Amino acid sequence: MTAVTARAAPAASGIEKIRGRRAIVNRFATVTMWLAFLAAVIPLGAVIWYTVGRGIARFSYRFLTHSMAGVGPLDAGGGIYHAILGTVEQVLLASAISVPLGLLVAIYLNEYGGKRLTTGVRLLIDVMTGIPSIVAGLFVLAFWVLGLHKGFSGLAAAIALAILMLPVVTRSSEEMLALVPNTLREAAYALGISKWRVIVSVVLPAASTGITTGVMLAVARVTGETAPLLMTAFGSNFIHANPFAGPQESLPLYVFAQAGNAFQVNVDRAWAAAMTLILIVVLFYVVARLLTRRDSFNRR
Amino acid sequence: MAKRIETLGLSCHYGSHKAVEDVTMTIEPKTVTALIGPSGCGKSTFLRSLNRLHEVVPGASVTGEVLLDGHDIYGADVDPVALRRVVGMVFQRPNPFPTMSIFDNVAAGLRLAGAKGKGMADVVERSLRGAHLWDEVKDRLKKPATALSGGQQQRLCIARAIAVEPEVLLMDEPCSSLDPISTLAIEDLMAELKDRYTIVIVTHNMQQASRVSEMTGFFTLAGAGQPGVLVEYAETSKVFSRPDDKRTEDYITGRVG
Numbered sequence: 001m002t003a004v005t006a007r008a009a010p011a012a013s014g015i016e017k018i019r020g021r022r023a024i025v026n027r028f029a030t031v032t033m034w035l036a037f038l039a040a041v042i043p044l045g046a047v048i049w050y051t052v053g054r055g056i057a058r059f060s061y062r063f064l065t066h067s068m069a070g071v072g073p074l075d076a077g078g079g080i081y082h083a084i085l086g087t088v089e090q091v092l093l094a095s096a097i098s099v100p101l102g103l104l105v106a107i108y109l110n111e112y113g114g115k116r117l118t119t120g121v122r123l124l125i126d127v128m129t130g131i132p133s134i135v136a137g138l139f140v141l142a143f144w145v146l147g148l149h150k151g152f153s154g155l156a157a158a159i160a161l162a163i164l165m166l167p168v169v170t171r172s173s174e175e176m177l178a179l180v181p182n183t184l185r186e187a188a189y190a191l192g193i194s195k196w197r198v199i200v201s202v203v204l205p206a207a208s209t210g211i212t213t214g215v216m217l218a219v220a221r222v223t224g225e226t227a228p229l230l231m232t233a234f235g236s237n238f239i240h241a242n243p244f245a246g247p248q249e250s251l252p253l254y255v256f257a258q259a260g261n262a263f264q265v266n267v268d269r270a271w272a273a274a275m276t277l278i279l280i281v282v283l284f285y286v287v288a289r290l291l292t293r294r295d296s297f298n299r300r
Numbered sequence: 301m302a303k304r305i306e307t308l309g310l311s312c313h314y315g316s317h318k319a320v321e322d323v324t325m326t327i328e329p330k331t332v333t334a335l336i337g338p339s340g341c342g343k344s345t346f347l348r349s350l351n352r353l354h355e356v357v358p359g360a361s362v363t364g365e366v367l368l369d370g371h372d373i374y375g376a377d378v379d380p381v382a383l384r385r386v387v388g389m390v391f392q393r394p395n396p397f398p399t400m401s402i403f404d405n406v407a408a409g410l411r412l413a414g415a416k417g418k419g420m421a422d423v424v425e426r427s428l429r430g431a432h433l434w435d436e437v438k439d440r441l442k443k444p445a446t447a448l449s450g451g452q453q454q455r456l457c458i459a460r461a462i463a464v465e466p467e468v469l470l471m472d473e474p475c476s477s478l479d480p481i482s483t484l485a486i487e488d489l490m491a492e493l494k495d496r497y498t499i500v501i502v503t504h505n506m507q508q509a510s511r512v513s514e515m516t517g518f519f520t521l522a523g524a525g526q527p528g529v530l531v532e533y534a535e536t537s538k539v540f541s542r543p544d545d546k547r548t549e550d551y552i553t554g555r556v557g
Contacts, residue, residue: 187395187457189356191409191464192385201412205399 048278055275058268064276067249068237076265080273082239083254086154087280089243090233090250091223093158094165099215101162102169109170110177111199128167136163137228145232154243157233157250161222168221172214176207212292219288220281226252251277302329302498303369303386303467305350310364311527312345312354319345321527322364325517332490332499334509334536337519338551342528343502344392346519347470350500351387352380368468385413388466392473394453396445396460403441405456409464423463431459432489451482458489462497469493471501475508487512506552510540518548 018026066079105125109118140160144150180203188198204211229235234247235257251273258270305327312320320342327333335343348354349362352373366373373383396405404411406424424441428434433455437448445456454474461469471490475483490499490512503509509516517533532539532548543549 181395183391183393183395184397186353186356187391187397188408188412189381190351190353190384190389190391191412191460192381192383193409193412194381197412201408202397202399206397208399 051271051275051278054268054271055273058272059275063269063272067239069239071237073261074263074265076268078269080251080254080269080276082236083249083251083273084276084280085239085241086157086233086236086243086248086250087223087252087277089241090154090157090161090229090248091219091284093155093243094161094222095215095219097158097162098165098169098218102166103173103211105166105170106173106177107199109174111195111203125167125170128163129171131163132227133160133164133225134227136160137231139163140228141231151245152232152234152247153245154233154240154248157229157248158243160228160232161225164222164225164228165218168218169215172217173207173211176210176214177203179210180206208292212288216285216288219284223281223284224252224277226256229253230256251280302496304329305468305498305500306365306367306370307346307350308365308367310346310349310362310366312342312349313361313363314345314357315359317525318527320349320519321529323530325530325533327498327500328515329498330494330496331515332494332501332513333515333517334513335500335502335517335519336504336506336509336551337528338521339504340524340528341519341521343517343519344472346528347472347500347502348389350468350470351384351389353384353389355380385409385464386466387468387470388461388464389470389472390454390457390461390474393477394450394457396448396453396456398444398446400445401442402437402445402448402456405445406459406463409460413464424459427459427463428456430462430489430493431455432485433459449482451478451485454478454482454486455489458486462493466497468498468500471499473502473504476504483508506540510536516540518543518545518551520547520551 017023062077063079064084065081066077067082068078069082071078105121109121113121137160140156140163144156144159145152150156184202184206185198188202189195193201229250229252233250233253235253236247236249238249240246240248255270255273255277258266258273261267307323307325310320310323311318323346335347337343345354350366350373354360354362362374368383368387372378373387397408400408403424406427407420410420410423425434425438428437433452436452437443437456440447445453448456454477458474475486478486487508490501493499501509501512513536515533516536516539518531518539519528520531521528532543532545534544539548540552543552549555
């Protein structure tokens with residue numbers, strides 16, 4: 001048995017736990033941080049809770065697979081097939097226009113651009129970010145729909161959405177490309193690989209995850225746009241698969257039109273369509289993430 | 301097929317700042333040439349000017365001449381991309397391509413320069429064997445290169461560099477982030493590689509310079525903001541035992557950092 005000798009408490013040496021005022025400030029900061037976190041999460045949770053809670057009543061397979069053709073003002077039937085079709089086509093078209101363009105601009109800005117031109121282009125892109133969505137819609141209405149006599153169509157809507165997407169895609173892609181370390185580019189140059197090959201095969205793959213996230217943020221933003229669609233896609237009660245001619249429905253337009261009516265059947269349809277809209281954005285996101293996942297190592 | 305490098309009055313600039321001034325030296329083929337000197341003396345910049353990687357930095361420029369077997373690599377008829385296939389480089393920190401497998405990393409130089417897949421497996425095996433990495437990775441060639449240890453990653457980078465069969469290999473402090481065992485492995489490797497390549501190595505480790513090199517060049521700078529200059533260039537044994545210049549002697553004996 002060894003005797004336990006009581007040790008004298010050592011003098012303060014600067015390694016003790018903080019006490020007094022600093023401890024209070026520390027606790028205060030921790031609590032504030034948690035409150036800020038809750039303040040950010042509660043609205044998100046509430047939006048999803050509300051939408052799903054009210055939308056689930058009307059949500060069904062039948063709702064997803066039928067249009068509003070021949071549905072009277074007081075009928076409880078009808079669905080959103082035509083609106084889903086329109087939204088998916090319009091958003092895919094808008095992405096097909098804005099993603100390649102935005103990516104090429106970002107590559108130019110980050111990998112090639114001279115200083116003066118780059119500053120100018122960046123300024124223009126920032127200004128473009130500030131364009132209100134209804135202005136983009138008006139522009140396409142004046143220029144494309146009326147000016148070029150193209151009429152209402154899904155494509156016209158896609159052009160308006162692409163104008164809104166382009167600056168977001170460009171700036172986020174540019175930032176992701178800037179995050180790729182220069183040592184990687186130099187490693188590739190040192191192997192005698194040409195510049196465009198380095199960009200395509202080394203820089204873009206390294207930045208792909210971040211670029212996808214940026215693109216998805218842009219997609220999520222425009223999928224819910226309503227204002228520009230009023231003047232471009234116009235809306236319709238019928239299934240119209242051709243996005244290149246003729247008025248087309250979309251989910252935001254559908255929600256807008258249904259929610260503007262007084263009857264409960266309309267309001268129920270609006271909530272169910274809103275819920276579908278959220279689901280579609282989530283679905284887009286998951287698919288995009290799966291496509292760019294770095295599992296090429298395990299597949300081969 | 302190793303080639304001789306001659307520099308004539310070579311100066312390197314970053315914008316208006318002169319980093320290296322007036323270096324004239326001849327680097328012999330099939331030898332290891334070590335460049336030593338304090339931090340900031342421009343030895344890495346000088347090295348990077350030998351495969352025209354210096355000019356990749358915005359604003360960087362070079363005056364003077366670099367002759368590769370008599371051919372000026374800064375001449376108007378030279379394609380820097382083609383040059384870098386002949387003058388390979390290994391960097392201070394291992395920098396494998398993170399999105400590629402071990403196999404793809406070694407094959408990258410050939411593939412991205414347009415070579416097709418036939419015979420690629422042989423090239424990859426030969427290069428990995430050359431870099432003494434084959435036995436450690438042969439069962440996991442499809443795994444990400446980033447899963448390797450630091451020393452393995454650096455040997456992978458050497459394998460990647462020799463896969464394109466350069467004639468000169470530039471090494472910029474290749475062992476500075478490695479443990480002594482990996483360092484030894486890479487030094488052994490250099491001793492083998494010099495039978496086929498011209499090797500130029502920048503190092504802060506003077507024991508390493510005296511172990512691996514036949515020729516040593518000592519760079520220094522007069523003070524902060526001054527350009528780096530080549531003070532002395534001679535056989536390694538002479539530089540480390542009977543240096544001509546006082547500054548060299550002070551540096552290698554540790555009197556000046």
